Each structure stands twice: as structure tokens, then as C-alpha cells.
Amino acid sequence: MADDAPPCPECNQPLRSGGLVLVGRDDDGRRTCRALWRCAGWHMWWQWADRPDDPLEVCPVPKLFR
Ligand SMILES: [Zn+2]
Numbered sequence: 001m002a003d004d005a006p007p008c009p010e011c012n013q014p015l016r017s018g019g020l021v022l023v024g025r026d027d028d029g030r031r032t033c034r035a036l037w038r039c040a041g042w043h044m045w046w047q048w049a050d051r052p053d054d055p056l057e058v059c060p061v062p063k064l065f066r
Helices: none
Strands: 015-022 031-038 043-046
Touching: none
Parallel strands: none
Antiparallel strands: 015 031, 031 043
16 A cells, blocks of 8 residues: 555554544643554554654554454
8 A cells, every 4th residue: 555654663564544532632631633653663653643753652452352
């Protein structure tokens, strides 16, 4: 798939979108979507769906989304 998925920051394999989760954000108290990403090595990352320029963060609860 030739979309604009970023590489995994840890192992540099292409990331695949794992969908969206709705979570509360402490910054501004809003409920906002996180975009999930995972690579072939099962690293999980996520970022704010409305802040695509922010760096990927390690997903703290990967078990929930397997
Ligand atoms: Zn990885």
C-alpha cells in the first residue's frame, strides 16, 4: 500500500493504520481521536488524529487493541 504511512520509529518498518480510538485529552479536556499505528514487529504507536504533525507516541495499552 502506497499511502503516506510513516516508518516505525523503533525498527523502521512501514507502519499500518490500526484505526482510531476515542480518548480524553488532558491538554484541553476534549474527547479526541487517537490514530493507532503498528508495524510488522508489533510495535504500537499512536498520535492525535487532529495533530498529524506531532511525533508518534508509544501506545501505552497495546493489549487493548490486538
Ligand atoms: Zn517497529
